[in-house]
Amino acid sequence: MKKRSYLALEGIEVGFPTKLGQFTALRDVDLEIQKGEFVALIGHSGCGKSTLLNVIAGLVKPSRGVVFLDNDVVDTPGPDRAVIFQDHSLLPWLTVEENVRLAVDKTRPKASKAERRDWVRHNLALVQMDHALAKRPSELSGGMKQRVGIARAIAMEPRVLLMDEPFGALDALTRASLQDAVMSIQAELNNTVVMITHDVDEAILLADRVVMMTNGPAATIGEEHVVTMARPRERLSAIDTTDYARARHAIVHFLHERYTNPLDRAA
Amino acid sequence: MPPAPQSLIETTAEALPVSVGAKPTSAKIFLLPKARMSNATASPPKPLHPAVEKLKSFAGSILPTLIMIIVLLLIWQVATDRPGAALPSPTRIWAESHEVIVDPFKGVEFGNGGLSIAEGGDVGVAGHIITSLKRVAVGYGLSAIIGVALGILIGQSVTAYRALDPLFQVLRTVPPLAWLPISLAVFQEAQPSAIFLIFITAIWPIILNTATGVQNIPSTYRNVAKVLSLNPLEYFTKIMLPATVPHMFTGLRIGVGMSWLAIVAAEMVQGGTGIGFFIWDSYNSSLLSDTIVALIWIGMVGFALDRLVAWIGRRVARTA
Numbered sequence: 001m002k003k004r005s006y007l008a009l010e011g012i013e014v015g016f017p018t019k020l021g022q023f024t025a026l027r028d029v030d031l032e033i034q035k036g037e038f039v040a041l042i043g044h045s046g047c048g049k050s051t052l053l054n055v056i057a058g059l060v061k062p063s064r065g066v067v068f069l070d071n072d073v074v075d076t077p078g079p080d081r082a083v084i085f086q087d088h089s090l091l092p093w094l095t096v097e098e099n100v101r102l103a104v105d106k107t108r109p110k111a112s113k114a115e116r117r118d119w120v121r122h123n124l125a126l127v128q129m130d131h132a133l134a135k136r137p138s139e140l141s142g143g144m145k146q147r148v149g150i151a152r153a154i155a156m157e158p159r160v161l162l163m164d165e166p167f168g169a170l171d172a173l174t175r176a177s178l179q180d181a182v183m184s185i186q187a188e189l190n191n192t193v194v195m196i197t198h199d200v201d202e203a204i205l206l207a208d209r210v211v212m213m214t215n216g217p218a219a220t221i222g223e224e225h226v227v228t229m230a231r232p233r234e235r236l237s238a239i240d241t242t243d244y245a246r247a248r249h250a251i252v253h254f255l256h257e258r259y260t261n262p263l264d265r266a267a
Numbered sequence: 268m269p270p271a272p273q274s275l276i277e278t279t280a281e282a283l284p285v286s287v288g289a290k291p292t293s294a295k296i297f298l299l300p301k302a303r304m305s306n307a308t309a310s311p312p313k314p315l316h317p318a319v320e321k322l323k324s325f326a327g328s329i330l331p332t333l334i335m336i337i338v339l340l341l342i343w344q345v346a347t348d349r350p351g352a353a354l355p356s357p358t359r360i361w362a363e364s365h366e367v368i369v370d371p372f373k374g375v376e377f378g379n380g381g382l383s384i385a386e387g388g389d390v391g392v393a394g395h396i397i398t399s400l401k402r403v404a405v406g407y408g409l410s411a412i413i414g415v416a417l418g419i420l421i422g423q424s425v426t427a428y429r430a431l432d433p434l435f436q437v438l439r440t441v442p443p444l445a446w447l448p449i450s451l452a453v454f455q456e457a458q459p460s461a462i463f464l465i466f467i468t469a470i471w472p473i474i475l476n477t478a479t480g481v482q483n484i485p486s487t488y489r490n491v492a493k494v495l496s497l498n499p500l501e502y503f504t505k506i507m508l509p510a511t512v513p514h515m516f517t518g519l520r521i522g523v524g525m526s527w528l529a530i531v532a533a534e535m536v537q538g539g540t541g542i543g544f545f546i547w548d549s550y551n552s553s554l555l556s557d558t559i560v561a562l563i564w565i566g567m568v569g570f571a572l573d574r575l576v577a578w579i580g581r582r583v584a585r586t587a
Contacts (some may be wrong), residue, residue, distance in 0.1 A: 059490055077493040089487035092511040093584070102505065107493045156495075 004068050005032035006192060007056070007160055012065035014051050024189035029065070031211065033160075036194045038186060040203035042251060043213030044261045048109075049196045051255040053164050056194060057083050079107045079121060086165040088149040090137040097133040100124060100152045107156045123155035124148070126185055130199050143174035147181065154185065163195040167202065176235065179205060187232055200255070204247045205233060210255045215262050222259060225250045281535040323499045363556040365562075367392055371564075391546060392564050399530045400568070402458075406465025407526045410547060414470040418477025418518070419507070428478070443529040447536060461533040461541075466481030468529035469522035476521070480514025502545060516580030523576045527569045 015022050023220040025048040033039050041049045054060035056067055058077035067074050075079065082103075086148065090099045100120045108116055126131045127147040137145050146166060153161055166182075179202060186206075190250040197203050204211045204227055214222040229243040238244050255261075315323070316378050347356040355363065366373075373391030421428040421435075446467050450460035488510055492502050534543025544563055549557035 057494065059493060077490075079494060081494070083490070083494050085487055085490065087487055089485075089491050090492070091488065091506070091509070103495055106497065222289075232443050 003191065006035035006037075006070055007031075007067040007194075009052075009056070010012075010066050010068070012052070012055055012062045012067070012265050013168055014048070014055060014060060015063045019143040019168065023097075024218045025216055026055075026062075026220065028220050031221060033192060033194065035192055036190045038191075038195070038206060038208045040207035040210045041194065041196045041213060042198060042200065042203050042210055042255070044215055044221065044255065044259070044263075045198065045262070046214045046262070047216045048219040049213055050164055053162050053194060053196050057081050057162050059083075063130065077104070079156045080151070080155040080159045082145075082153035082161055083165045084149050084153045084163045086168050088142075088145040090138070090145055090152070095134050095136055096124065096129060096148050097121075098138070099137070099148060100155050103152045103156050107192055119155060123151045124156065126188075127151045127181055141174075142170050143178055146170065146178060148187070150178075150182070154189065154191070159192065161191045161193045165196050165198070170200075175199075175202070180235070183205060183233065200248060200251050201239075204244060205235065205238060210247065210251055212251060212259075214257050222256050355559070360556040360559055362562060364554070364560050367557050367560050371396075390540070391543070392561055395540060395542040395545040396564060396568055399534060399543065401467055402541065403523075403526050403530050403572075406462040406530075407469050407523060409462075410466045410468075410470035410473060410522060410526070413466075414473030414518070414522065415477050415515060417470075418474045418515070419481055419511075421474070422478035422481025424509075432478075435471060435474055439475070442523075443468040444532050444536070445457050447533065451532075457537045457539055457550035458500075461530065461537060464533040465526045465529050469526035472525065473515075473518040476518025477515045479510060480511035483514070484510045512580070512584045516576065516583070519572060519580065520576045523572045524569060527565075527572055 009029055009031040012026055013024065014026040015024045019025075029040075041052065043049050051060055055062050056074075058067075058074055058081065061075065069080070091102070094102065095128060097120055100123060101116065104111075104116050104120050107262055108119065111119065119142060121130055121133070124133065127150050129144060129147045130161055132140060132144065132148075137148070140148070150166070167178050168180065177264075183206060195203075195206065207227055210225045210227060212223045212225070213219050227243065227247050229238060229241060229247075278314060283391035325428065344356050344358060346352075347354050348358070361368070371391040373396045375397065384586065417431070421431050443464055446464055447460070448465075450463045451457075454460040459546050484507060488506050494505050497505060530541065531543040531546070534541035535547045537544070542561060546561050549555070549561065
C-alpha cells in the first residue's frame with residue numbers, strides 16, 4: 001500500500017449542476033499535509049477555497065477524488081475535523097459556556113460532568129474568554145465571538161482543524177490579536193491545521209506552508225511556498241526577515257501577476 | 268501647458284493658510300455649546316426619590332392613552348346624548364347596564380378546588396367569558412400542538428411542503444363561520460363544533476409561521492450540527508426548536524387572536540353559553556348597552572391573551 005500523508009487529498013473534483021450545465025469549481029486537486037502542519041490556502045474570491053475546505057470537512061461531496069485522513073477515507077462531516085466558520089456561527093440562544101459545552105458533550109460522552117465542565121473552561125481560558133462564561137454571543141464583540149468559536153473547535157480535539165477565513169470579518173487590529181492567539185495555541189497543541197485566507201501577511205505569519213490556488217472555474221493548486229521562518233514567530237521582527245520577504249514576493253507575484261483577480265480583468 | 272499647474276499650486280498655497288486659520292474658529296464654535304452642556308450637567312436638578320421617578324415615567328407612558336379615552340368618551344357622549352339616538356351614550360350605558368358592569372361574576376362560584384358557573388343563562392359577563400376561554404383553551408391548545416408539528420413537517424421536508432402547502436394556502440382563506448355548517452354536520456353537538464371552529468381558525472398561521480421558521484434556519488447552524496454529528500433528536504431539540512421559536516410564537520400570537528375572533532362568531536350562532544351568546548342574547552333583547560359592555564370585555568380579554576402568548580414566547584426564547 002502506498003504511504004500516504006496524514007491528510008491526503010487525491011484527485012479532488014467538485015462540480016455543481018447549474019442551469020447552464022455542469023459547473024466545475026475544482027479539478028485535479030492533490031494536496032498532502034503532514035501531521036502537525038499548518039497549511040494556509042490562499043486565492044482570489046470565488047476560486048473555490050471554501051469549497052475545498054468543505055470537502056475536507058465532509059460538508060461538500062466531491063464528484064471525483066478521495067480525502068484520506070490517517071489512511072481512512074473521510075466523506076461525511078464529523079467532530080474529528082472541527083471547523084471554525086468565518087461568521088463564528090455560535091448558537092445565539094446558548095451562553096458562551098453552553099456553546100462550547102455542546103461540542104464537548106458530543107466529543108467526550110464518557111467523561112463525567114465535572115470533567116466536561118473543566119474541559120470547557122480550560123479551552124475557554126486558552127482563548128482568554130473564561131471571563132465571559134455566562135454571556136450570550138450577542139453581548140460579545142466580533143473578535144470575542146471568534147475566540148469562542150476557536151475554543152469550541154479546539155475543545156473537540158480534532159485530528160484536523162479547519163479554519164474558513166476565520167478573521168475575514170474582523171478589523172485589522174482585532175485580527176492581529178486573534179492571529180497571535182492562534183499562534184500561541186498552535187505552539188501548545190501543535191494541531192494539523194488547514195486555514196483559508198486571502199490575507200497574504202496572515203498566511204505567512206501563521207502557516208508552515210502556503211498553498212496558492214489558481215482562479216476558477218476548474219481551479220486547482222497553482223504553487224506552494226514553504227515558509228521557512230523559525231517559530232515562535234513574532235509579528236514585528238518577522239516582517240523584516242528575508243524569509244518573510246521571499247514568501248511575500250512569491251505569493252504576491254502569484255496572486256497579482258500570474259493569476260490576477262478575475263474581477264480586475266472584467267473592470 | 269506648464270502655466271496651468273503653476274497657478275493651481277499657487278491657489279492651493281493661498282487657500283491653505285486660510286483653511287488652517289479657519290479651523291480653530293470653527294472648533295471654538297463647536298466647543299462652546301459643549302462647554303455649556305457640561306456646565307449644565309455639573310449641577311443637575313435635584314434628584315427625586317426613585318419611586319417618584321418611576322411613578323412619573325409610568326404616568327408619562329399611560330397619560331396619553333387616558334386622555335385619548337376621555338376625549339373619545341366625551342365625543343361619544345356629546346354625539347349620542349339626545350332622545351332617539353341610535354346608540355346609547357356612556358352615561359346611559361352606565362345607568363342601564365349598571366348590574367352587568369359592577370357584577371360580572373354573577374353566577375360564578377369559586378372554591379371547592381375550582382370554579383363553577385351556574386347553569387342557565389343568568390350569568391355575569393365574566394362567567395360567559397370564562398366559558399368562552401375554556402373552549403378557546405381546548406381548541407387553541409389542539410391547534411398549537413398540531414400546527415407546530417405540521418409546520419415542522421412541511422418546513423423540514425420539501426416533498427411534504429409541495430404536497431401540503433397549496434392545500435393550506437387555500438384552506439387558510441376560508442372564514443371561520445364558513446366552517447360552521449360542516450363542523451355542525453360532523454360533530455352534531457354545539458360544544459365540539461365550537462372547539463373545532465377555533466382549532467381550524469387558529470391553526471393556519473401557526474403552521475405557516477413555524478414552517479417559515481424551520482426553512483429559515485441559517486445554513487451555518489446546520490453545518491455546526493453536521494460537524495458535531497448531532498443525531499436527529501439532538502438536532503431537533505438543540506438547533507431546530509430554539510432557532511424556530513421566534514417564528515413559531517409569531518404564529519401562535521396571530522393564532523390566539525384569531526381563535527378569539529372565532530369563538531365569538533361561533534357562539535353567536537350556536538347560542539347557549541359564552542360571550543358570543545351573551546352579545547347575541549342582549550341584542551335580541553334590545554339591550555344595546557349590555558352589548559357594548561361585552562364588547563369592551565372581549566377587547567380587553569383578547570388583548571390580554573395576545574400579551575400572554577407574547578410573554579410566554581419571550582420566556583421560552585430566553586430559556587431555549
